[in-house]
Amino acid sequence: MCGITAIIGPYPDDHERLTEMTHLLEHRGPDGFGFHQSPGASLGHRRLAILDLSPAGAQPMPSEDGRIHLVCNGEIYNYQDLTVALKEKGHIFNSDSDSEVLVHLYEEEGEGLFERVNGMFALAIWDENRRLLVAAVDRFGKKPLYYAFQNDRLVMASELKSLLLFPWVKREINHRAVDRYLHFRYIPAPDTIYRHIYKLEPAQLLLWSADGLKIRRYWRPERRGPLPFNRQAVEAFTGLLNDAVRIRLSSDVPLGIYLSGGVDSATVAGVMRPLVNGPKISYTASFEYEYNEYERAGKLASYLGYDFNPVSIAENDFHLLPRIAFHLDEPLGDLIVLPQYILARQAKKQLTVVLTGDGADETLGGYFHQKVMTKWLSISGGLKRPGVSSLLGKMVSLIPPSLLDLAFDYPDRLGPRERSKLVEALTSSRRFGTFYQAFTACFTVRDKDRLFTPEFKKLAAGEPLADEFDRELSAPEGFSFLARLSLMDLKYWLPFILIYRLDKLNMAHAIENRSPYLDYRLVEMALNLDDSAKLNSKRSKEILRQVNEKIYPPDLRVKGKQAFYMPFLAKHREGFRTWAGKLINRETVIQRGYFHWPPISDLYLASARGSMLANRQLVALAMLEEWHRQYQP
Secondary structure, three states: OEEEEEEEOOOHHHHOOHHHHHHOOHHHOEOEEEEEEEOOEEEEEEEOOOOOOOHHHOOOEEOOOOOEEEEEEEEEOOHHHHHHHHHHOOOOOOOOOOOHHHHHHHHHHHHHHHHHOOEEEEEEEEEOOOOEEEEEEOOOOOOOOEEEEEOOEEEEEOOHHHHHHOOOOOOOEOHHHHHHHHHHOOOOOOOOOEOOOEEOOOOEEEEEEOOEEEEEEOOOOOOOOOEOOOHHHHHHHHHHHHHHHHHOOOOOOOEEEEOOOOHHHHHHHHHHHHHOOOOOEEEEEEOOOOOOOHHHHHHHHHHHOOEEEEEEOOOOHHHHHHHHHHHHOOOOOOOOHHHHHHHHHHHOOOOOEEEOOOOHHHHOOOOHHHHHHHHHHHHHHHHOOOOHHHHHHHHHHOOOHHHHHHHOOOOOOOOHHHHHHHHHHHHOOOOHHHHHHHHHOOOOHHHHHHHEOHHHHHHOOOOOHHHHHHHHHHOOOOOOHHHHHHHHHHHOHHHHHHHHHHHHHHHOOOOEEEOHHHOHHHHHHHHHEOHHHOEOOOOEOHHHHHHHHHHOOHHHOOOOOOOOOOOOOHHHHHHHHHHHHHHOOHHHHHHHOOEOOHHHHHHHHHHHOOOHHHHHHHHHHHHHHHHHHHHOO
């Protein structure tokens, strides 16, 4: 787990920046650094030592003949099996590092090596003989990799901030990306907040040579289903999960788990228990509100014999957000960044590696929007009849928000603003893309029409997001509708608001995250399972809950899903509005020139009345402005 940099091209001024751009990543790798420079190619590395703490595990890592050099950020979980196979072919290893296997595997397989690797990584390989740079990220984008290029020069790094050192990398705002940000609360790859900087998408391979830049996808989930949901399926799923946890326990430094009260992390913790020989350590984020999972997580930890460390999130923690924005590199409009940053800061006192329960919701039907969209599918034929969707929207507009709450997963209560968003979604429900766009949006199309100035609207114009959603849904042939929703979440939701958040905020404190549910074997099985293994009339993630029930007694089994998010308690609201008001006010909004002020003023009024959606929208706007102050003053 580290930070990596690369510079390719004939310009000495670029290569002179290698040291500075690499040391900007010191927080990712405080244990050491290294460089490789040859004519036209430079690689840099900041090391967080996890496996083989000796100097033999340092990077950049050369091949035996010195023609290949590697920098890698991440972990290769099946490195031991690969090492055995490569040694049988005559390869000589100089370390016990998992990264060295990639050098030898490249010698054998070339850029086809990624098909054999099970891991999380962002890496760059310089092949001196072929004058070729090979760069890639893992199947789910667990590790970020940013890049910029111009004619015959290329720079890349684990974090965007390192690329801003190069004068030819222009700091021009990507207005279309800002538009997408206001929908998602993050910016999906390949875009970034800057027009001339990009990030690799999950499972993408980048090749740079005299022939120019080429990018291709090296993996797509294999279609093998539908697999029936029966006892054999539960046993197979359990076996894969056990192995996914086992191979993620390799570490020469202290290891633990982020434990919530939910089924995902509870099951990982239960599987870990017999596999961990040393101390069993857990950390839990604690919020002082009605739905706090602190008590349940404490009971789970006690039952399993884990050292339980609750981390309280206080109402005066908003002062940390500027530092958090610095580490995020790009705007991310979710206050969950605050508890995540604090949790990692506390966990670093004991741990360097942390397992998490992330990734199960995406593939096992755990999200509310997945349930809603499957309901949409069942009635979509009727919605396509003329006037039906409009009538349905009008009917919902008359329902008191308190009644709508009964069908809503989150602890927060709905109000008029939330109801208006639902009405807009239902009015657009004749088509998947328009309904999905309206239902999942932070700012809907109607919101943005009111918000954007004419100049900004023109700069942000592009393909309607609804068209993109329709195309993505139809692309993976052979999978069920629910599985295709999961594939959309793996493309849009998982890598950016979840994985990038975890990576940036944990690596800010030099902590490595490992997510067993994102083992590609487990993901492929989940995608191919019959839908009844994931969603039924009573609960989601059915197959995982059956695994969980084999670990815990009835009183400790999780009965339902509780979203992990930052609650807006009464005692938080004053601090929140003070923080937001300093960033988003009439003066700053007019000065930035993106938005009209009146709809934002309305957000403050709705927030004062307790609107969850208004709070979420204000957070998105405030984090966007905070980013500007950090990177684009």
